[in-house]
Amino acid sequence: MQYQRAALVIASPALTQREVEFTKSAWLAGLRPDQRTAQQMREVSVEFPLLSRDVVVVRCGGSVVTAAIATALVEPTPQRPKHGLLHFSVRRLHTERDSPAADGSTQKNLVAFLERLVRTGGVIDTAGLCVLPGQKVWSLTVDVTIMNDEGNCNDAAVWAVIALLMHHRRPELTVRGSSVIVHPPHEREPVPLSVQHTPLPFTFAITMAPTEREKALNHQRALSATGSSSGPQPSSGVGNSIDTASAFAIDGTSPQPLGVVVDPTTAESLAAASSIVVAINAEGQVCTVVKAEGCSIHLKDLNACIEAAGTLAPRVLDLIKVAMEAHDERRKTAMKGQFAWAQKRSGVGKVEQACVKKIKTET
Amino acid sequence: MSLPPATGAVELASFQQHVHQFLVQNKRLDGRPLDALREPHILRDSKGGDGLLASTLYTDNTGMCLNCTVSGVFGPPPSDQPDEGRLTVDVAAPFFQSHSTDQVAAALREVARFVRSTIISCMDLTELNIINGEACWVLQVELVILNADGGLRAAALHAVVAAIHNMLLPRSRLPNGDEVESRRLRFHTIPVAVTIGVYKLGASGVRFLMDTNAAEESVVDGLLTVVLSDENGIITFVQSGSYSISSLLLTGAVNEFALRSAALRAAILKPSVAAAKINGSKNSVTDPHPLKEG
Numbered sequence: 327m328q329y330q331r332a333a334l335v336i337a338s339p340a341l342t343q344r345e346v347e348f349t350k351s352a353w354l355a356g357l358r359p360d361q362r363t364a365q366q367m368r369e370v371s372v373e374f375p376l377l378s379r380d381v382v383v384v385r386c387g388g389s390v391v392t393a394a395i396a397t398a399l400v401e402p403t404p405q406r407p408k409h410g411l412l413h414f415s416v417r418r419l420h421t422e423r424d425s426p427a428a429d430g431s432t433q434k435n436l437v438a439f440l441e442r443l444v445r446t447g448g449v450i451d452t453a454g455l456c457v458l459p460g461q462k463v464w465s466l467t468v469d470v471t472i473m474n475d476e477g478n479c480n481d482a483a484v485w486a487v488i489a490l491l492m493h494h495r496r497p498e499l500t501v502r503g504s505s506v507i508v509h510p511p512h513e514r515e516p517v518p519l520s521v522q523h524t525p526l527p528f529t530f531a532i533t534m535a536p537t538e539r540e541k542a543l544n545h546q547r548a549l550s551a552t553g554s555s556s557g558p559q560p561s562s563g564v565g566n567s568i569d570t571a572s573a574f575a576i577d578g579t580s581p582q583p584l585g586v587v588v589d590p591t592t593a594e595s596l597a598a599a600s601s602i603v604v605a606i607n608a609e610g611q612v613c614t615v616v617k618a619e620g621c622s623i624h625l626k627d628l629n630a631c632i633e634a635a636g637t638l639a640p641r642v643l644d645l646i647k648v649a650m651e652a653h654d655e656r657r658k659t660a661m662k663g664q665f666a667w668a669q670k671r672s673g674v675g676k677v678e679q680a681c682v683k684k685i686k687t688e689t
Numbered sequence: 690m691s692l693p694p695a696t697g698a699v700e701l702a703s704f705q706q707h708v709h710q711f712l713v714q715n716k717r718l719d720g721r722p723l724d725a726l727r728e729p730h731i732l733r734d735s736k737g738g739d740g741l742l743a744s745t746l747y748t749d750n751t752g753m754c755l756n757c758t759v760s761g762v763f764g765p766p767p768s769d770q771p772d773e774g775r776l777t778v779d780v781a782a783p784f785f786q787s788h789s790t791d792q793v794a795a796a797l798r799e800v801a802r803f804v805r806s807t808i809i810s811c812m813d814l815t816e817l818n819i820i821n822g823e824a825c826w827v828l829q830v831e832l833v834i835l836n837a838d839g840g841l842r843a844a845a846l847h848a849v850v851a852a853i854h855n856m857l858l859p860r861s862r863l864p865n866g867d868e869v870e871s872r873r874l875r876f877h878t879i880p881v882a883v884t885i886g887v888y889k890l891g892a893s894g895v896r897f898l899m900d901t902n903a904a905e906e907s908v909v910d911g912l913l914t915v916v917l918s919d920e921n922g923i924i925t926f927v928q929s930g931s932y933s934i935s936s937l938l939l940t941g942a943v944n945e946f947a948l949r950s951a952a953l954r955a956a957i958l959k960p961s962v963a964a965a966k967i968n969g970s971k972n973s974v975t976d977p978h979p980l981k982e983g
Binding site for chain 1: 795799802803806807809810878917918920922923924925926927928929930931933934935936939940943944
């Protein structure tokens with residue numbers, strides 16, 4: 327990890343404007359400011375830092391997002407007595423770069439997106455969280471904290487929520503009539519949540535409007551034509567035909583402007599003409615597409631984004647699964663280490679282990 | 690998010706089963722084919738007075754009724770964009786049952802956010818600027834949903850577009866005495882929107898319902914809202930729901946709407962013939978049964 331200063335320099339509007347102008351110039355030259363390719367993401371890591379299964383940290387380059395989940399048995403709402411409850415809250419650590427007048431609109435948009443993706447999209451079937459209709463249902467509360475924002479925080483937040491829902495375990499229940507027995511983890515193994523499918527969103531930045539991109543391509547074609555005509559060998563013409571249909575085309579002979587870039591940083595988000603969020607599940611199907619503001623785009627750009635997200639989603643899903651397996655191994659090692667003292671001594675009386683999580687037996 | 694359908698005395702589950710039976714036979718409740726749009730009728734009133742710049746009443750033939758009023762006041766520009774004007778959108782639905790207030794409020798907030806972001810994408814807000822960094826026009830759009838029958842985002846957007854297009858900002862005077870010349874607002878592209886429902890037909894396939902009503906929105910498995918520009922470019926695209934769609938189906942649905950977008954745009958921008966009658970009498974502005982042309 328690169329060295330981070332303790333106090334970040336306050337980015338002035340002039341510096342932000344210079345970054346935006348540099349980003350646009352780099353896009354016209356077919357490059358990105360941090361030398362990534364158009365479809366390349368920053369380094370993504372998923373980590374479960376605690377031994378319990380309810381905290382996750384997702385890093386995407388310099389953006390860090392933490393998510394925590396809590397489960398509780400509560401009484402359902404009267405309107406929907408057979409459905410569990412799902413709550414999402416998003417917080418953002420305040421930095422010096424944030425203006426005091428900044429409202430929580432980005433957090434509200436992210437909460438609305440999570441509600442639409444997880445609840446309406448059917449990631450968690452809320453009917454499966456019902457224990458006793460009208461009396462007891464499970465309530466899931468997911469708390470997302472954006473620790474550092476260097477662009478693409480919304481995607482990292484949703485990846486954190488999906489990883490958390492896949493990895494979390496709730497206590498097992500025994501229902502006898504109207505009495506519910508909640509078994510602590512040392513009595514019975516906790517039960518995973520029923521996750522129907524795993525949509526993973528990816529944000530794409532549209533660098534410029536399609537009409538402006540075509541103008542830039544025509545300009546470059548004219549430049550290359552005049553260059554070849556004024557060259558020492560006028561008979562050898564430039565035979566490369568520029569394919570305008572491909573938004574991700576990177577030609578080695580003459581650099582073309584980038585059309586669509588994935589995983590935009592903060593400067594790229596400010597410089598972009600528009601942005602698209604595509605959520606793809608493990609089978610490569612589109613769960614959610616959101617293109618809200620900015621210029622109008624072509625349908626082939628949208629299809630290019632869907633195809634690019636289809637190739638990126640399995641990688642992030644593999645990262646999540648590898649992190650889950652590594653965390654399970656770490657839990658097993660820690661559990662063995664807890665009882666290593668018992669193998670060295672004999673004749674010691676049995677001591678009742680206090681449960682880490684205080685879960686009441688409700689009758 | 691959709692507003693719940695008004696089923697009257699019928700239970701919602703029975704009503705949904707009734708709609709399911711129609712959709713299984715590739716029929717709809719109101720007799721439309723699967724790819725037909727409801728024709729909007731928009732009445733305009735642009736008399737002005739008391740800061741009111743434009744007023745439109747949006748109806749179609751199945752009961753959607755929206756009232757949109759646009760007011761203009763002076764105000765300071767936003768601090769991060771000092772050369773732009775401001776646009777605020779408020780949506781109210783006073784006639785809905787109170788047992789689902791939070792659901793209705795969330796849906797209305799989403800509609801307001803959708804309309805505002807789409808209008809900002811199609812209109813240059815620097816036209817509302819008066820003095821850079823000090824004074825600008827603040828357009829206040831107020832939408833009152835008198836009756837909702839599905840496709841709320843599309844209907845709200847059409848009502849606002851009909852009100853703001855070619856709207857005259859009058860000649861005014863700033864509080865410090867400066868004269869502000871009159872100005873006519875223009876869109877650089879006219880957006881048209883549709884709500885497309887995705888209905889999963891067992892294991893054999895999927896059906897797309899163009900321009901869903903409230904009954905169909907309560908039974909479909911997914912919803913698309915597509916906003917197209919003059920050249921059929923995608924301005925806004927929102928797809929959500931429990932059914933995952935492949936990109937080929939998405940492309941087909943958008944192209945199907947692109948074939949009908951020109952006729953819909955003409956219907957939105959058509960000047961209403963009954964405007965002369967409305968100018969004569971004030972009471973007929975809120976007439977829920979507008980006169981049909983022809």
